[in-house]
Amino acid sequence: xxxxxxSQQEFNDLLLxxxxxxxxxQAMFSHPSVGVRAIMSGSITIAPFGGLWVVERPGDSxxxxxxFDPSMAVVRKYWDERSxxxxxxxGSFQQHFSSALSFAFADESSFIIFEIKE
Numbered sequence: 779x780x781x782x783x784x785s786q787q788e789f790n791d792l793l794l795x796x797x798x799x800x801x802x803x804q805a806m807f808s809h810p811s812v813g814v815r816a817i818m819s820g821s822i823t824i825a826p827f828g829g830l831w832v833v834e835r836p837g838d839s840x841x842x843x844x845x846f847d848p849s850m851a852v853v854r855k856y857w858d859e860r861s862x863x864x865x866x867x868x869g870s871f872q873q874h875f876s877s878a879l880s881f882a883f884a885d886e887s888s889f890i891i892f893e894i895k896e
């Protein structure tokens with residue numbers, strides 16, 4: 779099953795669910811053309827400027843964070859367990875995730891949020 783393109787509202791609804799349920803996630807920022815990749819685990823919170831933070835420890839604004847603004851994405855995709863099994867993107871880590879939200883930006887960077895299986 780291929781990934782699904784979702785509207786911005788559908789993505790917002792899924793993000794809100796991850797935020798309100800304090801779901802454990804792993805986030806990856808990647809910008810292949812400049813060779814940058816950052817990965818961290820934590821939960822998603824709303825950042826003071828209106829974007830989103832993935833933080834290791836909720837309430838710890840001094841700890842590690844990955845910050846992004848989902849409204850700036852030009853392509854949004856969703857994968858669940860059925861489509862992750864077929865996606866080359868997830869490699870050998872697919873057994874650890876139940877879903878993924880992918881945001882692609884105009885500068886060819888991407889931000890992927892993986893929902894960690896519990």
